[in-house]
Amino acid sequence: MKNAGQFAKAVRRYVLLGALAAVTLATAGITKADRLALKDQGSFFVGGRSIFTDALTGTPTGFLGFGINTGNITVDQMYVQYQVPERGDKHVPVVMVHGCCLSSKSYETTPDGRMGWNEYFLRKQRAVYLPDQVSRARSGFDATIYNEIRLGTRPAADMPAIRTASHEFAWPFFRFGPTMGTAFPNEQFPVEAFDEFGKQVIPDLNAELPAVNPTWTNLSALAVKLKGAILMGHSESGFFPEQAALIDPAGIKGMITIEVGCPTTLTSQQISTLARIPILVIFGDHLADVPAYAERWMTTFSSCEQFIQQVNAAGGDAAMMHLPKFGQFGNSHMLMQDKNNLQVADLVLKWIDGHVESKKKSSTGPR
């Protein structure tokens, strides 16, 4: 009975994925020229805690020279910006989390000025939530250690490492092309706007965070607050949806993991928890085509294939969407900004409709 159910699920998955690959893409119907009608928009914070700091500023005279250099500040909070379209109530909200050295800008207007996934999903009537990771962008970070070092009350060796991606590293590693300045013939990343992409790259202070990243906890709390949400992560945050589910799966209705390695040391208990939620893993093209990073990308890819097998063996609903197998060629690591980003978004939306929305409507499903 259980095996029959798995077989039926596998068949359904195969049929659905085949349908996806064949689907006539509907992106042509949606343009920025159409009015965008919203039911609601705004921003708020999830999480955060008050801590005492003895280095409010890095100067002995403190803030504005008033001599105040100690007090309580808030850390670990996660800033979230959101928009709800006119018919947003009919669908499960989508939370889009950015990767390393980036902010939620990843999902907004592309470097060459086209519509990003946030607006496209909105126009497809999905409420979209854009968090900045804890310790990044509008979420802020804890500056105490840096100021303590400047004040001489702490050794410089205590400073956490800050990460930034150089232009020369990003180009080949993100698979814009084989070497800096050279694109693959079928490259989808808008390389003519690479300078604009470089402006999105900002310092990453995640090394100062504790082992259980507060972003994971905050994402699970956000899903509960939204009474159900699909969590999407990219690159550094690619497995954050699953990490959030391992903390509290209650609000998480679907998980989308884009271009990151999947852990191979999860316990059967953890796999079992994750198997209760539909999972989509997405990879772009040219994984083996940049010699310096081919081994890394192939290892990354196969680790997720293994993860998907484990989840499905535990009765889960996990799928790999390797874009070339779905008719989308030339996609980079920044696939949400690629020239075919809306076609890729359509594939994601079809998966959501088939694996998350359909289950929401049916009360007779396996769960």
Added chain:
Amino acid sequence: MKNAGQFAKAVRRYVLLGALAAVTLATAGITKADRLALKDQGSFFVGGRSIFTDALTGTPTGFLGFGINTGNITVDQMYVQYQVPERGDKHVPVVMVHGCCLSSKSYETTPDGRMGWNEYFLRKQRAVYLPDQVSRARSGFDATIYNEIRLGTRPAADMPAIRTASHEFAWPFFRFGPTMGTAFPNEQFPVEAFDEFGKQVIPDLNAELPAVNPTWTNLSALAVKLKGAILMGHSESGFFPEQAALIDPAGIKGMITIEVGCPTTLTSQQISTLARIPILVIFGDHLADVPAYAERWMTTFSSCEQFIQQVNAAGGDAAMMHLPKFGQFGNSHMLMQDKNNLQVADLVLKWIDGHVESKKKSSTGPR
């Protein structure tokens, strides 16, 4: 003739300001329950330049252990988020810049969940542009010095000071009340949501910027790009509109300076440049009511009164809007988040209509 013109201008100003104070406030007609219709939205960067760094990360093995720790990165770019309402073409866009230790969140949903100025101005059919200051939030910062110190290639003394405001400093200094936890009887700041406000406060790295702050240059370029804009600054950025105009006044159609000291050492040439653009200076209530900071706020206020006199003496159109004189009492330093924030916004919009929009329509005016 010139004196007569100035007299007429002064009378017009007096009549307009009187009308403002008496106006029946129209905020009741606008609520979040109404659909928000947008013509456009998105984000982009202004400015930015490529520099070489020898400390891409703070670890000798570099990014992801690939041994790469040098390369080019982009710095001094300014992230700008924007929305254009359905009839946004009819009005001059408004650029809202945040203050110290804050991000553009200042102008979004208030700490207690009400509509912020960005959405209210949108609903009043103004295009709104929200930059994050250079070296803050989604604009990123240059992490080179920090990483060099960690790598031991630079002394800790070279580190620029980072500023953060503690809860205990912000409460009285921002005039939420006389002492931490105690509000003024007529306090307009939503002190019950003070914890949420604390989450907006993030580290300020402006001390690492050059003397001519790239945000000023970027703001003047943004105004030109928009073919005319009103620049609004608050607190740390309160005088940024004027600083941008002193770099290039071409695109700046109006300047709104909120709660900051005005420089008293401007040359007559500089005053003359600023006198070509309408200027509104805004202060809230209780300037003299927190003993520890009363002298500072009163000095701040009088420096702007002096600035306004200088500008008007040079033929300009500058006005002080001290809110208690306009029927709004109990406003804090964070007046765009106060409970009467939409009433204050109405006063600002009336000033814009009378001093910026009216001049745009007339080709027979003095300029």
